[in-house]
Amino acid sequence: MKDQIITLAALCQVANLVQQVSRKGQADESELEMLLNSIVETSPQNTLAVYGGELSKIRAGLILLIEHLGDNKNDKVKDPEFTRYLISLMNLERKLVKQPKKLALLSERIEDTKRQLTHYELTSDPLVASFASIYSDIISPLGAKIQVTGEPNILKQKTNQYRIRALLLAGIRTAVLWRQVGGKRRTILFSRTKLVQLAKQLLASLD
Template sequence: MKDQTLTFAAICQVAHHVQQVSHHNRINEEDMAVLLNSLIQMSPENTLAVYGSDMINLKQGLELLVEHLGDSSNNAKKDKDPEFTRYLINLINLERRLNKQPKQLSLLGERLEACNRQLDHYPITSETLIASFASIYSDIISPLGASIQVTGNPAILKQTNNQHKIRALLLSGIRAAVLWRQVGGKRRNILFHRKKIISTAKELLNSI
């Protein structure tokens, strides 16, 4: 349950940052680096190692998970964010499609290895690496169908560098969804084990 909670928190964190970029052109380098680094961790020691082996790197995602899945009946903010929910569902659904395409999975691994080699010359948050991750999303994930429609400020979304950031973030969301499935995450768990997931997230937050 701990690993399922951490990986679902990572998906939440991605959805949040996609919203921040698309609506406000806002993401700091540290937050971007945490998510992009997850793309090149091919043989991690454990789930948390994918995100830098420090729980604080997923603190925001854990908080979002509690806020989003928590019971809002006694909360002044009763309305959940439908855009945020849509991103979560779409990322999970796209990963399911990817998992049924072994050739695309193999190609994805090859392309990510190529990005890993680029790290000899460029930092992970450089425009070059972000553009490379974005092209992987466009070439491999988008053709799977049920593409994610990102909404936001049209002026922000027109900018190529923001388009690249959003696609790179979405690719990291697919990575998180892969991990979530690998540790036993299922869509029905969100419905039937919601209280346990929230409880686990709170415990993890308290340990930070």
């Protein structure tokens, strides 16, 4: 279940960064880099290696997971938009895995993008645009598009659109990994208390 916590925490970070970009036009650069790197980390030694190999890299995600899945008496912490992003990413991943040709094409496009790393930084505009185009070409046509809400003026800017799509691609990567390590939607429904307890233990180990 530890691997499930790691991937679920990372998925929470994706949703949170999408909100940061759509509302403020900016995102935590270290988190952005970590999540984009998860897309190109295709042969990891273990689950944590996908996210930089350090539990501290997903600290923010662990906190978000506890806030949104825990029995928090302050309902203001619960964010329907945040939850919608998580569910939408999981739904898109389920559609993706049912289409082997799309999965193969996704792998090919990611490998092509990895080659650009010899010329560009991971968070550079050309790389982010490449990730965004992969999402638009392969993931978006799968079904109901994820409706990202935020400040209209911010969402109109191409740079922000690309960052959001690149983050959503990282979310799909994480949703695939979540399923590979045994995560299921019913896990969230029926094992929520256990997930939160373990997330709290992992968070405490960082202090």
